Amino acid sequence: MFPKPLLAIIGRILATLSTVLILVGAAGIVAGTLGPWATFRVFHNIEINLPGIIFLGGGLCLSVAALVFLGARRSPLLCLAGALAVLFWSGEAQKRVPERVKFQLAGSQLVLASTVNRLLDQFHIPDIEVANFGTKNSELLGEGLDWTLKGANVLLLGSLVGLPVDPLAVWIFRRTARVRCCFCGVKWLLSRSARFCPSCGESTLPSSWRLCPGCGTKAKKKDQHCVSCGTAIVSES
Ligand SMILES: [Zn+2]
Numbered sequence: 001m002f003p004k005p006l007l008a009i010i011g012r013i014l015a016t017l018s019t020v021l022i023l024v025g026a027a028g029i030v031a032g033t034l035g036p037w038a039t040f041r042v043f044h045n046i047e048i049n050l051p052g053i054i055f056l057g058g059g060l061c062l063s064v065a066a067l068v069f070l071g072a073r074r075s076p077l078l079c080l081a082g083a084l085a086v087l088f089w090s091g092e093a094q095k096r097v098p099e100r101v102k103f104q105l106a107g108s109q110l111v112l113a114s115t116v117n118r119l120l121d122q123f124h125i126p127d128i129e130v131a132n133f134g135t136k137n138s139e140l141l142g143e144g145l146d147w148t149l150k151g152a153n154v155l156l157l158g159s160l161v162g163l164p165v166d167p168l169a170v171w172i173f174r175r176t177a178r179v180r181c182c183f184c185g186v187k188w189l190l191s192r193s194a195r196f197c198p199s200c201g202e203s204t205l206p207s208s209w210r211l212c213p214g215c216g217t218k219a220k221k222k223d224q225h226c227v228s229c230g231t232a233i234v235s236e237s
Pocket residue numbers: 181182183184185186197198199200201202
């Protein structure tokens with residue numbers, strides 16, 4: 001195992017890296033939801049951009065980013081849940097947003113058809129088309145949705161990096177992770193770091209390891225003396 005100070009340094013590096021990634025990811029989600037999720041042309045030359053926040057999914061993603069900034073960034077476990085939710089909502093938006101846009105455009109086309117276009121017909125002027133309904137769904141998606149997805153991926157990465165040092169995750173791990181004895185099948189908490197099975201007394205160490213009779217330090221099979229206290233270790237074979 002690593003010495004304790006090294007573990008602490010690794011932990012601090014992981015925590016810092018995780019915090020940076022989580023903040024960058026959340027910032028990406030904010031920029032993404034304020035950016036265009038839908039972009040389309042009406043009357044052939046007017047471009048309309050609809051920001052993500054006017055859609056339900058966009059609003060939900062923005063709230064996740066807000067929660068991260070408000071304090072959820074301290075728990076990578078919470079950030080992980082948030083990142084998965086944003087990935088789900090923005091994935092849904094890729095399907096739903098184009099449908100919504102086309103539905104709205106079709107509505108406007110109906111209104112035009114019944115009023116303006118009927119009037120234009122009287123003067124033999126071609127009908128006004130609100131938009132090209134043949135546009136592919138993917139072409140209606142704005143780049144804001146892309147940023148939201150990228151932000152969510154960075155947030156996901158940040159929370160995974162920080163998970164091993166998350167106090168909440170560690171607390172849950174210490175109270176749930178169990179070891180199973182391969183001799184009698186009894187299970188106990190990993191946090192007890194038991195060297196012998198509490199039920200049958202068999203050693204929990206790999207067969208190539210033995211314990212020093214003097215201080216209990218792990219010794220390798222070929223060792224003749226303990227690396228910690230120097231006690232002679234009698235070979236079994
Ligand atoms: Zn056992």
